[in-house]
Amino acid sequence: MKNFINNLYKNQDLFYKVFLFLLTTFLIVYIFPKGGKFKYEIPKGKPWQYENLYAPFDFAILKAPEEIAAEEGEIRENHTPYYDLDPEVAGDVRANLEERFSRIFPDTLRRSENRRLRSFIEKISAEIFDRGLLQEIVPREPQQLIYLREGNEVTEITYENILKLNQVRDFLNRKIDQAQLQNFREELIGLFFDSIKPNVSFNESLTQSELKSKLNQISYTRGSVERGTIIVAKGEIVEGDKLQTLNSLKAEYESQVWSEANYNWVIVGYTLLVFLALLMLMLFIRKYRYDIFQNNIKVTFIYFNVALMVLLTVLVINFNVEYVYVVPLCILPLTIKGFFDSRLGLFTHVITVLLLGFIVPDSYEYMFLQIIAGIVTILTVSELYKRANLFITVGQITLVYIVSYFAFTVIQEGSIYEVETETFLMFLLGGLATLFVQPLIYAYEKLFGLISDMSLLELSDTNTKLLKELSDKAPGTFHHSLNVANLAEAAANEINANSMLVRVGALYHDIGKMQNPTYFTENQTTSVNSHDELAPRESAQIIIEHVINGIETAKRRNLPDRVIDFIRTHHGTTTVYYFLQKAKDEDGEVNEEDFRYPGPLPFSKETAILMMCDSVEAASRSIKEPTSKVIDDFVEKIINKQMKEGQFLNSDITFMEIQQVKKVLKRKLKNIYHLRIEYPE
Structure with a gap:
């Protein structure tokens, strides 16, 4: 027992490194998204280089995002909105009209004129509230159909049939002229404007609920592929329906419900790959940087940075995969070079990019861009303590990202018009985030006791x-x-x-x-x-x-x-x-x-x-x-x-x-x- 304790004490550094290695492997595998990994890279617009591909199971063909967006736009455009008609408003308005009539018009009016005015007011108010009066907030096309709901009854009418509050003056002037009551125009208009109020209102909740129901009924698939059907033959150009079918197969493969046995095998596969990648990093440090290998704090620092970059990338992918290039991955080689040397910085960067290649979309494009950017970082950065050098390096990194992405897009699309300028913005944001390396290095100095x-x-x-x-x-x-x-x-x-x-x-x-x-x-x-x-x-x-x-x-x-x-x-x-x-x-x-x-x-x-x-x-x-x-x-x-x-x-x-x-x-x-x-x- 005493010999065992002595051996344990003598080899405590080795045991710590093994523990650190296994802990980092576990953490990375734990934060990785779990699921199957499609084993083919889909070469958009290029020949299929693999063997003939047959459907491994039945699956539905997904519609392209453009098709779904067009269907949603058509539904929104043709959707019929709901309006509510309140029958109690008409009674309240009539009572107000009767009360105000005696105050506006004098008792000296002849009886015939009095009856004529009262008859006009009753007729016009009935016509207004029968059509419905609306205070317009969202203008619509005059011929657009709408649903006018009164209680449990719904009537389909055109939008122009409803009288708008801003149309009341013209409506009253026209009716006064027809009834030849021009002598009482101002009194009648004032009476109506003081008394009437809208009895029709837009029912936004019912309209949105109905719209949501229709949008939920959109089918995201068009047709299906049976198991054993050939999807693409070797040498065929991957475009159009074939491209969409391949994307559908990939999505189905990566999102299907895994059994417990399949899930466990996926975990085993991820563990082995992460284990091998981190083992290569440890062996590199032991063989070529033995002084660092002997220092547990420095080894911990390197593995901590690898795990941190993986964690940041996974968080961004879970939030929105389109922002994956905002993660300033080049901070890793900058930091490692700042504390140690460029060779170790580049090797650590490559290992980290290989790990991230498991989980990012378009993994070859992602790894190519990140490795090239890492090489540029190592080759260009010198004397990091000079602010001008850091800005120049970040500018070069951003430029390499943009040029590489442009080249990939031109190869895949065959046209410069398919280049997404939003992605350039992601590269610029990632470059700006790389400037955070200076305060990060200062924090690392205090946390790990290193010196830059x-x-x-x-x-x-x-x-x-x-x-x-x-x-x-x-x-x-x-x-x-x-x-x-x-x-x-x-x-x-x-x-x-x-x-x-x-x-x-x-x-x-x-x-x-x-x-x-x-x-x-x-x-x-x-x-x-x-x-x-x-x-x-x-x-x-x-x-x-x-x-x-x-x-x-x-x-x-x-x-x-x-x-x-x-x-x-x-x-x-x-x-x-x-x-x-x-x-x-x-x-x-x-x-x-x-x-x-x-x-x-x-x-x-x-x-x-x-x-x-x-x-x-x-x-x-x-x-x-x-x-x-x-x-x-x-x-x-x-x-x-x-x-x-x-x-x-x-x-x-x-x-x-x-x-x-x-x-x-x-x-x-x-x-x-x-x-x-x-x-x-």
């Missing part, structure tokens, strides 16, 4: 609070750090290492000297040496402690771990040689471990470069009469000594790269000392 070029650029500013403090307390050390940073950056550029990272590491590698600055020669401004009154062992401990002090200071100031790594490793496990020799001269036998830096050894190209540049720059101050040969021998001696002590065994730097670094250091030191070529006499 943008953060390195901020840290490389010599006006930061920590570097200003170093300049004030230890000006010699600050000047030394600037020189080392320049040397290290040039060397890193020579061997294609991360020059920004090594420059930042060089600027901060000696911040531990701020606690005891006068114990380091570069900060001694007088002839008094603080070490003169100390034993060699005590002096060595003070010198060695600047590494520990630097690590503590860096952690207090929240410097990233990748920068702290330079503080830890810039002396490796070398010895404080001057005080070691002094102790041997004074005491004879000494314990060398008391004079040795705690390490660890440099474990990357960048940390190895800093060790070389730091040692060479510090020791170069002792050169009294520099010549080209002296500098060459001097650089060779220092770096060869480090190699002999095995200081670079854990870093992935090669002998050729070390020789290139030597060459850069020699050239830079000669420039610093302003050496000229010695011409023969």
Whole structure:
């Protein structure tokens, strides 16, 4: 049991990666839409390249969206609306007319005129309310049929038969002229306008209910295909009815009700494919990026981003599949490249696109566009911390999307007139969403403790609070750090290492000297040496402690771990040689471990470069009469000594790269000392 627990503890990193791998596989399979996957790509307008296709089961042929839209338009156009007639309005209006009549017309009217006016008012009001009076809101064609409902009875009439409120004045004027009552025109018009009100109203709920019922009766199919019937033969052009029949078969195949056994097999298939894709990503990281593979946080970050992109795409597809290109998938290679490198970014992007190819429509077109866009992203983006570069890259990505989509549409349709400009808008929105990569990288830095070029650029500013403090307390050390940073950056550029990272590491590698600055020669401004009154062992401990002090200071100031790594490793496990020799001269036998830096050894190209540049720059101050040969021998001696002590065994730097670094250091030191070529006499 004890051995089992020990093995479990020793292999905890491996167990975590297995757990992460299985968890990511489960999550992706869980969020994938479940159902059958049609095994053929339908080549619209091109020959059928597969074998003869026979119907695997009976299915109905779906109507094209244009046909259904035309039928819906015809139903809406010919639909008869409903209006309600309220019989109680006429009685109320007549009572109002009777009441207002006595107030408008004087008692001095002759009896015959009084009877004539009353008869006119009664006749006209009856005619108005028999026809129906409507306050028109939605104008209709005069000859359009409508249903006029009174109680349970419905009458079909033309729309022009109903009197509209805005037609009442003309109607009254015409009737007054016919009855020869022009002398009472104003009084009669005023009487009617003060008393009448509409008795017909549009019944929108009944109209819409009836329309919905008719729309629901539309048949979305036209004909059917029996099992075993040939659908398309090899070499036939896929267009017209054949295209619609194939689309109908695909829709039926992907939407049919699956039995529990079929569903389980679909899950097994998805699991195996996702398992293989994610396994390839894990194996790639293990083989070509072993330093990342050893870091569980970095592996988690990569798998988290893959799962996040799959989740976003699935959510958009479930909402509306037409918006699938709005998902800024190129954020993935941008992010991975920003934190790691372009090769890993492209490989991760391709794996993610392959996963999404299972669930998106027109999967070949989608994968082609996304992979090409990912390649363009990797090839064009450089120095992501520069805003102009990001905008240029996003513009190039959007342009590649548009050009690729245009080419696919022309191939499929054979005409530029079928290009959907709305899709171009989706590409533009996706490009704008890609700009979100900068705040996303910042969030990832805080969440996963990673560091990007943008953060390195901020840290490389010599006006930061920590570097200003170093300049004030230890000006010699600050000047030394600037020189080392320049040397290290040039060397890193020579061997294609991360020059920004090594420059930042060089600027901060000696911040531990701020606690005891006068114990380091570069900060001694007088002839008094603080070490003169100390034993060699005590002096060595003070010198060695600047590494520990630097690590503590860096952690207090929240410097990233990748920068702290330079503080830890810039002396490796070398010895404080001057005080070691002094102790041997004074005491004879000494314990060398008391004079040795705690390490660890440099474990990357960048940390190895800093060790070389730091040692060479510090020791170069002792050169009294520099010549080209002296500098060459001097650089060779220092770096060869480090190699002999095995200081670079854990870093992935090669002998050729070390020789290139030597060459850069020699050239830079000669420039610093302003050496000229010695011409023969």
